[in-house]
Amino acid sequence: MEARPDIAVALVVLLPFVAAALFPLVHRLVGDVAGWVAALVPLAGFAALWPLVGSVSDGVPVRVAWPWAPSWGLELSFLVDGLSLTFALTIAGVGALVLLYSGAYLKGHRQGLFLGFLLAFMGAMQGLVLADNLVALYLFWELTSVASFLLIGFDHTRQAARRAAIQALVVTGIGGLCLLAAGVTIRAVTGSWDLSAAGSLAGEAYPLLVGLVLAAAFTKSAQVPFHFWLPNAMEAPTPVSAYLHSATMVQGGVYLVARMTPHLGGEPIWNTTLMAFGGATLLWGAVMALRQTDLKQMLAQTTLASLGLLMLLLGAGTELAITGAVLYFLAHALYKAGLFLVVGAIDHGTGTRDITALGGLRDHMTVTFIGTIMASAAMLGLPPLLGFFAKEEMYAALALGQVQPLVALAALVLGNALLGAIGLAVLIKPFMGEVLPTPIRPHEAPMAMLAGPLVLGALGIVAGLMPAQLGELLAAPATSAVLGDAVDTHLKLGVDLMGWPFWLSVATWGLAAAAYLRLDAGRALLRRLDGKLGWSFDRGFDAVYFGLVRLAGRVTRLLHHGRLELYLLVVFAMLAVAAIGPLWAMGGLPAWPRTADLRFYEWGVVALAVAGIVTVVLARSRLFAILALGVQGLAVALLYLLVGAPDLGFTQFMVETLSVVILALVMTRLDLDAADGRPFEDWARDGGVALLGGIAVTGLLWAVLDRPLDLRLSDFFNAHAAPVAHGRNVVNVILVDFRGLDTLGEISVVMTAGIAILALIRSARRRPTVADPKPAAQRRRKATA
Amino acid sequence: MNTLIFRTVAPLLTAVMLVFSVFVLLRGHNEPGGGFIGGLIAASALAIYGMAMGAEAARHALRVHPIAVAGFGLALAGLAGMLSLAFDLPFMTGLWAMFEIDRVEVAISTPMVFDIGVYLVVFGTIAAVALALEADEGAG
Numbered sequence: 001m002e003a004r005p006d007i008a009v010a011l012v013v014l015l016p017f018v019a020a021a022l023f024p025l026v027h028r029l030v031g032d033v034a035g036w037v038a039a040l041v042p043l044a045g046f047a048a049l050w051p052l053v054g055s056v057s058d059g060v061p062v063r064v065a066w067p068w069a070p071s072w073g074l075e076l077s078f079l080v081d082g083l084s085l086t087f088a089l090t091i092a093g094v095g096a097l098v099l100l101y102s103g104a105y106l107k108g109h110r111q112g113l114f115l116g117f118l119l120a121f122m123g124a125m126q127g128l129v130l131a132d133n134l135v136a137l138y139l140f141w142e143l144t145s146v147a148s149f150l151l152i153g154f155d156h157t158r159q160a161a162r163r164a165a166i167q168a169l170v171v172t173g174i175g176g177l178c179l180l181a182a183g184v185t186i187r188a189v190t191g192s193w194d195l196s197a198a199g200s201l202a203g204e205a206y207p208l209l210v211g212l213v214l215a216a217a218f219t220k221s222a223q224v225p226f227h228f229w230l231p232n233a234m235e236a237p238t239p240v241s242a243y244l245h246s247a248t249m250v251q252g253g254v255y256l257v258a259r260m261t262p263h264l265g266g267e268p269i270w271n272t273t274l275m276a277f278g279g280a281t282l283l284w285g286a287v288m289a290l291r292q293t294d295l296k297q298m299l300a301q302t303t304l305a306s307l308g309l310l311m312l313l314l315g316a317g318t319e320l321a322i323t324g325a326v327l328y329f330l331a332h333a334l335y336k337a338g339l340f341l342v343v344g345a346i347d348h349g350t351g352t353r354d355i356t357a358l359g360g361l362r363d364h365m366t367v368t369f370i371g372t373i374m375a376s377a378a379m380l381g382l383p384p385l386l387g388f389f390a391k392e393e394m395y396a397a398l399a400l401g402q403v404q405p406l407v408a409l410a411a412l413v414l415g416n417a418l419l420g421a422i423g424l425a426v427l428i429k430p431f432m433g434e435v436l437p438t439p440i441r442p443h444e445a446p447m448a449m450l451a452g453p454l455v456l457g458a459l460g461i462v463a464g465l466m467p468a469q470l471g472e473l474l475a476a477p478a479t480s481a482v483l484g485d486a487v488d489t490h491l492k493l494g495v496d497l498m499g500w501p502f503w504l505s506v507a508t509w510g511l512a513a514a515a516y517l518r519l520d521a522g523r524a525l526l527r528r529l530d531g532k533l534g535w536s537f538d539r540g541f542d543a544v545y546f547g548l549v550r551l552a553g554r555v556t557r558l559l560h561h562g563r564l565e566l567y568l569l570v571v572f573a574m575l576a577v578a579a580i581g582p583l584w585a586m587g588g589l590p591a592w593p594r595t596a597d598l599r600f601y602e603w604g605v606v607a608l609a610v611a612g613i614v615t616v617v618l619a620r621s622r623l624f625a626i627l628a629l630g631v632q633g634l635a636v637a638l639l640y641l642l643v644g645a646p647d648l649g650f651t652q653f654m655v656e657t658l659s660v661v662i663l664a665l666v667m668t669r670l671d672l673d674a675a676d677g678r679p680f681e682d683w684a685r686d687g688g689v690a691l692l693g694g695i696a697v698t699g700l701l702w703a704v705l706d707r708p709l710d711l712r713l714s715d716f717f718n719a720h721a722a723p724v725a726h727g728r729n730v731v732n733v734i735l736v737d738f739r740g741l742d743t744l745g746e747i748s749v750v751m752t753a754g755i756a757i758l759a760l761i762r763s764a765r766r767r768p769t770v771a772d773p774k775p776a777a778q779r780r781r782k783a784t785a
Numbered sequence: 786m787n788t789l790i791f792r793t794v795a796p797l798l799t800a801v802m803l804v805f806s807v808f809v810l811l812r813g814h815n816e817p818g819g820g821f822i823g824g825l826i827a828a829s830a831l832a833i834y835g836m837a838m839g840a841e842a843a844r845h846a847l848r849v850h851p852i853a854v855a856g857f858g859l860a861l862a863g864l865a866g867m868l869s870l871a872f873d874l875p876f877m878t879g880l881w882a883m884f885e886i887d888r889v890e891v892a893i894s895t896p897m898v899f900d901i902g903v904y905l906v907v908f909g910t911i912a913a914v915a916l917a918l919e920a921d922e923g924a925g
Contacts, residue, residue, distance in 0.1 A: 647819070650818070651822045654825035654826060655825065657829060658828065658829055661832055665918035725896070726881055727896075728814070729815050729818070729819070731819070732813045732819040732900070735820075735821070735900075736814075736819070736896040736903070740877045741877055743899075743903060744862055744866060744877075747862060748859060750855075751855045751856065751858075751859055754909070754910030755852060758913055758917055761917045761918065762917075
């Protein structure tokens, strides 16, 4: 059958979203087998992608694109090359097993919604690794963060889950914004939204781009010092930890760095930063894993270490290092997802995840035990598993080099040894030794929950037995994509017993065994240290986060104090400053004094307006002041009529009339004294601001009149109103035709304001009964009596 | 305020003002006037009616809630703008149809429909606020 890449990509990226939207419904139809049904979606994706492997491994990437927003030069483009294909196949493959597992793990716990979230996440993740367009990349990147938020906080009745969800969203969201900025910068530099068209990005923007891309990658992939969200994310149900927080989403940052390597890599700043942060994260995670007793937390810390290891290898940047990273990514996805699923099965079967409370499970959970053996062996990197080849490759990459690689090599050996020790602990402590009493009598997990660990473990062995084929189909094409240079595979089945890498592996195993034997002592020591320190990145996040919340609260209270007279004072003072400030600063103040050439009746109208405003100020009663204000307004309307603006004058008449009516009605509702009895200080302050505002606006108008009037717009409207818009009233034609969109906006505002006013009037009417129901009830009783 | 004279004159005044408001609305394209000013006049008319006969009577006379009138007006204005999309023209392109009825040329146009929408929004919103303020304490 002819491989249709566009259909394949659509199936892989879009089908999960469609399935996610429908899944709560599907779940109601199929009930308990929902997990099996959901697993069909990634299987379909996997089957659709598999035919592309041939073309891609021949070095021909497949690019598909659909028009998205053509007028912006945007198209929804996807690129299937060795790198994206390796990730996409992993996401689909692990996804199928995790969905199957979730069906059994979450039986009866809002399963339909959970599987829907997982499917939506899968679509976003596939989009992320396949996207070529930078806007699409950003979009899918953020969608994975949102899906992660929903899944971590799935058990939203627990405070810890909500906190972890928000923390993950905030940290990865900051990275997402950096990615957006990076995408826009790349577009500005290259003129294209497509990453595949970018080429080398060396240039003026290079340091900025490196900073933005690495910030995005380090937050997503939980590198020190942004690592703290990942252990907290273990609040999510176990399948989420297996899928999002070890095998796929957290690898998004690793993917981004690999994807950007052809465009940004090769410079010392890039390589050194990656190796430094990666190495630090590797050692931090490996050491912190020793401290934990919760199996899930142990695995979470080792995931940090593995992410750091991948960053370190990508930073090293040689062909061997990249191949090592690709192999390690695959091996890690297989064994770590497997281990998480195993831990979920143990939790499910015994009711606890505490490694010190578990023992002797090998007889009760034999199948789980077998799955754990395969995963732990891969974690230790024993031959002939895939994990072994990954380790050999990374040692070979760094064994022959100068000082910097030697430091990195030491970090790698130490990190791998500590990871191996954890692998031994997860295998030996719960399963060997004496049976310890557990909350639930130990029992084997159901089929659907065992399939994951077994299949993933078996895949690790199969891949380890066929390194040449794996190298040709996935590892070499992926390495080529990262290096931007075609490479051939050099992987083969067999061990070079004389080579450096093998002896480093032996050293790793030895160190791992030693670390395992000293595990309890090490844990006690770390806990003592931790107790003395009294500070953690997690608490630092809280300090910053709640500090921001407090600051926002303070700013809000400062600006939003609820005192109307102060709001008005600020508004009018700012109006005065805005009107006259620039004129004063730039020396454009109008000439003074001026004479006005007015007719006697025009003077009469001006006198009326002045009389009105003086009355407003002097009036004893508020009602009288309102009426006087109306008189002043009507005088202004008359002026408009006299100088030839009938529409404006007409409208002003009506507005003034209605203002008086509505102000008078408002007055009757407010419980005010009839007279305005404000103290002299307030009177002077308000009067001063009012005077200032009046002077400022007058000055601005004079300044405008000092210049020749620019008639271009008036001429245009006059010339076109009748012939083009069929109207002789230019004002009306502007309102409903030339500037109709503005009017549409304005009437929307008018209506919204009206609704708000109605709501205010109603809430003011209800308030006494809401705030104090008892007296109201008493009043009613009195009234009826 | 509820004098006999006012209560007798108010309905009459309201009727005249409403007719006048429609007249102002329709002449607006060529003479001073238009939807905004027409809406203000109509709102004043209803406010006068409410003052004389009570807010409840005014509401009853209007039959629908004034804010619903405003909403209808906003939708009408928006739809008038969208009509041009059907002819593959940009949003809010004016469309004109001229008829000759008994040797008098009558123009029907989307700007006119738009202006009617403006009229209804202004009328509905101001009338709603005025009636709500006029309503007695505790009434809806």
